[in-house]
Each structure stands twice: as structure tokens, then as C-alpha cells.
Amino acid sequence: MSATETTEGTIKEAATDGARVLFGVGGLIAIVLGLFVIFAPKTTAGVTLTFVAALIGAYAIVTGIVYFGTAIFSRSLGGWSRVGHILLGILYVIGGVIIMSNLMTAGVVTALMFSIMVGILWLFEGVLAFATASKTDNKAWTIIYGIISVIAGITLLLSPMMGAMTLWWLLGISMVVLGFVQVVRAFKVGK
Template sequence: MSTPSAGFDSLGIDLDSVPEKLIRAVRIGLGLASAVALIIGVALLVWPGRTLMVGGALIGINLLITGLVRTAIGVFGSAYSAGMRVLSIVLGLLVILGGIVLLRNLAAGTAILVLIMTIVVGIGWIIDGVMALVDSDKASSRGWAIALGIISILAGIAVVAAPAWSATFFFTFVAIILIVLGIVGLVRAFRFGSGRSTVIDA
């Protein structure tokens, strides 16, 4: 029979053997992460366009920073060969250019990124389906392997054929998942450590 400190709300941690400060830290960390997931999920569901544009802006800023770092490595990285330094500078400048283009055309750039991500997911499903069919003779249940392979291929083709619709469905699904995970996480954060039988000071 499980004890109160070893169940769902303990995250697999023996709560009776850890300091109270650690309990509080885990509770705060879990609560913050869950709150962020919930906020992002609600934002994606209510304001999908604006939320994706914020994500696109963050990606653009990340590209700028990454490009600057890559360029700096090429300029000041004396430990590398001349060819590697030149390549690093060229790649860095290209990444910076990509970041600038994305930030200057945020709406269009974000839409293109979403479509590319969706198409990549669809292609991945097609590849997974083909691999499942090829390896079906090695599966414990060949019929199920073939069925799953065909479903994966058909789903991938549908995503690639209609990426815009698929992206809308995909982000709606992600938003719902984030909201559910956020709510569950907040409940767990609130209840985490409530089943301790002893309190150990750090």
C-alpha cells in the first residue's frame, strides 16, 4: 500500500527525507513552469496569430544572437584554421541576415516558419510510415505494424498536401495540451509535499 508521500503528488520523491527548503523550491519551480505552459496554451487558443508572432520574434532575436556569436568566433577564434574561420563568419552573417529578414517581415516570416515546421512534421510521418512498412516483418505483430505504417504515411501526405489547415489543427491541439498540462501541474505544485509525515529543516 502506497504512503501519502509516495504517490502522484510526490513526483516520485521520498518527501520524508528531503529538506523543507527543497520542497518549497520544487513547488515554486513546478508552479512557475505550469503557469507558463497554461498562459502559452491559452494565448495560442485565444490569440494564435499574435502568439506565433511573439514566438517568431524570439526566434529572430535568437538568430541574431547566434549569428553574432558565430561571426565573433570566426573573427577572434585564432585556434581554428583560416578556412574554418571564414566558414564560421559566412555562416554567422547568413544567420544574422535570416534574423533581420524575419524581424522585418514578422507576420510573413512567422507564417512561413509555421508552414515549414508543419511540412517537416508531415515528411517525418511519411518517412516513419515507410520505415514501419519496411521493418514490419521484424515486428511482433506484422499486421499492426503495416496498419500503423499506412496510417502514418496517409497522415503525412495529408499534412504536406494541406499544411495551412494542418498547422491550424496542430497548434490548436498543442494549445489544449498545454492548458491541460498547466492545470495539472499547478494542482501538483499546490499539493506537492502536503503528504509529508515529518518536516526536516535544511
């Protein structure tokens, strides 16, 4: 066996070991986080929503400052454009400060908006399925899909908070399942 073959074998073994560790650790983290989401959905949702709201608030403040700075330092902006940039910058900063002043409420509003958006999308998907049912080969499945989609969309629109919590809980279940699959993959890599 030559030195080149030994080096290539060592590199492949190191890469396989690295993949095992990556899959295993990633899978275990997903399982733990998924179990937290499943067994403490309100707490984990609160932390996550607060973090997301903080990111949105920080983004709004930075964007406002950029608009304001552009209005002041740009040489190519005309009078009305400059005024528009200043007003937009002020609005962004005010919005960001409002978000940052109550992160939990902003997070809940974000979750509700997401849930309502998904509800509207599912409702439109169902209507679209009904509209295209006559042109498909599987009319029955298309109509069943349309019925389920419309019911799910209406349910989310009538109870967006319950829908948001259900989607959060389903995310936790998927994290546990996918984490378990990753851990199994960690033991199968290289064999």
C-alpha cells in the same frame, strides 16, 4: 520532541507548501494559456510565432556579428577561411535583418516549415513501419500504425497550415488537461 525534530518538521512542511504553490500556480497558468490557445488560436499563434521569429532573427544577427568578428580578430585563420567567415557573417546578418523586418511572415514560414517537417517524418515513419512489419510480432498493429502515419504525413504535406493550426489547437487542449492535473496534484501533495 527535540528542537532538531521540530526544525525538520518545519522544513518538510515548508517544502510541501512550496510544492503545493508551485503545482497550483503552474497548473492555473497552464489552464489559462491553454484556454487562450483553444479559444483564440490565431491570435495566440500570431503572438507566439512573432516571438519565435524575433528570437531566430536576433540569433542570426548575433551569429553573423560573431562570424564577422572572428574573421577580423582571429590570428589563426588563413585568407580563404577569413573570407568565408566574413561572407557567412554577412549572410547571417542579412538573414536576421530580413526576418526582423517582417516578423509575422517569418513566423508563419517557421510554422509551415515545422508542419512540413513533421509531415515528412510521419510519412517516413509509416514507410519504415511497412518495411519492418514482417519482422515484428504484431504485424497488424504495425501495419495499422504505418497506414495512420502515412495518411497523417500526406495530410500535413498537402495542407501544412491546417496541420500547424491543428497541432497548435492540440497543444492548447493538452495544456488545459495537464494544468488541471497539476492543480489536482497541488491539493494532493503531502497527504
